[in-house]
Amino acid sequence: MTCASCVSRVERKLGKLDGVTASVNLPLESARVTVPAGITDSQITATVEAAGYKATVRVPKVTLEPAEHAEHVAGGVASGDHPPSAAAAKLRPRLIVAAILTVPVFLISMFPAFQFPNWGWAAGILALPVVTWAAWPFHRAAAINARHFSSTMDTLVSIGVTSAYVFSAWQLFADPRMTDHPAGMEGMDSGGLYFEVAAVVTTFLLLGRYLEANAKKKAGDALKALLNLGAKDATILRDGREQQLPADRLAVGDLIVVRPGEKIATDGIVVEGSSAVDASLVTGESVPVEVGPDSPVTGATINTSGRLLVRATRVGAETTLAQMGRLVSQAQSGKAPIARLADRISSVFVPVVLAIAAATFGGWLLAAGPAVSNADLRAAFTAAVAVLVIACPCALGLATPVGLLTGTGRGAQLGILIRGPQVLEDTRTVDTILLDKTGTVTTGHLAVDGTAAFGTATPAEVLRLAGAVEDASEHPIARAVAAAARLAERGHDRSGADAGVLPAVVNFRSAPGGGVQGTVGGRIITAGRTGWLQENGIDPDAAQLAAFSCAEDSGATAIWVAVDGEPAGIISLRDTVKPGSAAAISRLRGLGLRPILLTGDNAAVTAQVAAAVGIAPEDVFAGVLPDGKVEAVRKLQAAGATVAMAGDGVNDAAALAQADLGIAMGSGTDVAIEAADLTVMGNDLGQVAQAIELSRRTLATIKTNLFWAFFYNAVGIPVAALGMLNPMIAGAAMAASSVLVVANSLRLRSFGK
Structure with a gap:
């Protein structure tokens, strides 16, 4: 897949299957497909192939969906069927060859000092490998799309590059003597050669796609690093003897020996020993946690001091680390509502651009009058090719998913899990946050x-x-x-x-x-x-x-x-009270949120805690039972508030689900985490404020990306149609727009540093 049009077409094809919904992610080159029981894997892949792409189905080891409603992840690429990490390597030789051959073509064509008799033939011969072999990914994808009566950005590139080369070759064959003298610029004025346009545009677009592939890999590195945090091996105690085995072969109930400096291989309970555990890799918190007998520990955390004997309680896909990876992956493969606008536009974008290019060519010829000269023909052709090249909707397709990919990946590194793209929209609108006292504002x-x-x-x-x-x-x-x-x-x-x-x-x-x-x-x-x-x-x-x-x-x-x-x-x-609670509540206020303290404790205790952290007495709800927490959320919503709820216990789960934005503290129960939209893996309330800040920053980045992607096309196409844009500059600008969108998204990697 290469652009938003590809995404839209695959989604439409899969959506035609009865009961099937699909969300296709461009940078991850994957689709999350929800299917009813009657749809088989082969039907899914066959439908993707009917759209002109290839796909394989990855079935998750553990399905959290009801039995009658399963989810599959289909992964594949339109032209080449390779993952993003390999895409850059495949493009590199084509880019190198294109660059080496394009430099002399450009110099010969544009500077009289480098020209010689019959230089046009030399330029045509040097440009031929560039517009054929180097540009093959564009031509191949365009041909596949054409077979399915469809078009994507590759169609625009292929037509533009081929037109420039074929038009130039036709001009050269029609007048073989047009470049038989060094002063070839006059010859070009009378004939019009665009070999350098075809070569330079191809090289710029290959460079842009190469940089995109590298940047997309960086955007996904955070999730890959998260999933690689786990220990590879574990030492277990059986019959009084220690033995090594791979961590993925651990079973519930195994006794794991963890020495100082080693990673804890899986989630478990400390049976013997005491130590300080560095949980920063999972929770994002730098302060080690003291553990002893009966203390729960999480896989991938590091034992810093004493020897521990840990009994495994969760292994494989059930571990906290695996659940974190699953949540991040689901969020990255989903779509924010704002992305749907880009999808709707891209579905009709390419045909409209082709029509605009044809109208541009015709309009220039009509404006020239009955007697069309070579100069008029060249001007019409140049404007039409510039429209084709400038309009490629690469940036549009990358604007949302790359921002989401980078933001959720950075969140995972900070111990913040964003359940899905919708959460980004929700964090923007919340104006009230309910805070459970015990375990959230206080230590518990x-x-x-x-x-x-x-x-x-x-x-x-x-x-x-x-x-x-x-x-x-x-x-x-x-x-x-x-x-x-x-x-x-x-x-x-x-x-x-x-x-x-x-x-x-x-x-x-x-x-x-x-x-x-x-x-x-x-x-x-x-x-x-x-x-x-x-x-x-x-x-x-x-x-x-x-x-x-x-x-x-x-x-x-x-x-x-x-x-x-x-x-x-x-x-x-x-x-x-937790040391950072007062500062965190101040940060929440700075984000425009009204903090309200909600607890089942008595009024005296709650009032003291509220005073310590800076919550107004009128914003304290004490003696509230679990069902009363849900009622409190509903009451605030009925009064017009958009409510976020932060909690960590089983008694908070219903309120977390009822709130417009549920935030679970990761030190809490699985029930609370499952009911929440955002999860912070640590137990510091400051991470709640940081999670909202990250979500809003990610949404702002996506909106910036979309603005520039739309603005670029809205301005670029009319300028090109008016003949004010050289196709080579259009190619550079199109490649630069995609790289700019990805680079803007990558700024999220420094969030919180």
């Missing part, structure tokens, strides 16, 4: 916010004793208290290996939902809720109860700490 993990002490006890002593007894429990609150106590110990004691180690606990016992108790350094430590203290015969006084109530009213989760039967203090815990 409790952390000690403060410690209050009673009597002679100190806050540090209360935290240390509580941490020692809580360290024996697996409860999330207990883990948070123990972690804070260890951190405090480490801060107070930097003397050596024992820094951060808590005192031992004996006679430990716990009650689910109540608290814990144990002996630390000969003292009985009791920690937990009010009922747990009362159950153990401990009764706080009125002032202590008031302090506890105050802590809870502030939105914190509070627990008592008692020593030897007497209340010693209170520890407050909160779900902490």
